[in-house]
Amino acid sequence: MTETFWWVIFPYITITIMVVGLLYRFAFRQTTWAAPSTEIFEKKWLRMGSTIFHYGIIFAFIGHVMGVLIPRGVYEAMGVSDELYHTFAIIGGGLAGVMVVLGLIFLLIRKIANNRVRIHATFADFFTVTLLLIVAGMGTYMTLVYNLTVVTYEYRTSIGPWFRSLFVFRPQVELMRDVPLLFQVHIIAAFVLFASIPFTKLVHMFSLPVRYPARAPQQYRSRSGFKRKTKI
């Protein structure tokens, strides 16, 4: 029963909260659909923390697609050995993880240490950065410490197929039975994070954030509208 709760009921409940919450916020609170910048209060730490974090999270996302969504059979068919896959995953994933964690630490210190940033931060802002740090900290520990000191854990035969089984509504609970606790907690915490998205600044990730890494955090809009300069 406990197994069914954590690996079937809990994921579906949290994803439902996320989807319904996002639809509600989009339909009825669209003007709040943003990540209001605090660049005006402090610039240096924000630029550093935010840039490292965002590049890191993009790499970590790609890593999750490669490790959790793409079946191991695809690598076998391409002739990629388990050793090669894991070496690449540990180096690439480890680097991405360190970037995410470092960026989040910068952002959290800034939120606590800078008076103006702290006063304007909401409970949801602290909650998001702290939970991201917990999830990413565990992920990075799994990749760099657990894999290198305990055992190179083959999540592509347990976590991966279980995660994909959720999408076809035929959850294979038994696959999660022998997964190390650390990995299980990482996943449960990630689902809590997913459920919290509609209530936090994280909604901005669904706004096609392709320009985010390169643009200035604070955006200005002209009162009289945007006019393109025309060449004569």
Ligand code: HEM
């Ligand atoms: C249910 C969703 C998730 C699953 C199934 C999952 C699973 C995994 C797995 C299997 C690893 C690899 C560990 C290893 O190398 O041995 C990992 C690492 C990691 N996870 Fe997650 N994770 C999820 C969500 C998240 C989220 C939302 C974040 C965002 C903070 C995150 C951040 C990380 C980081 C930073 C690493 C280390 C770097 C990397 O390998 O990409 N994970 N996760």
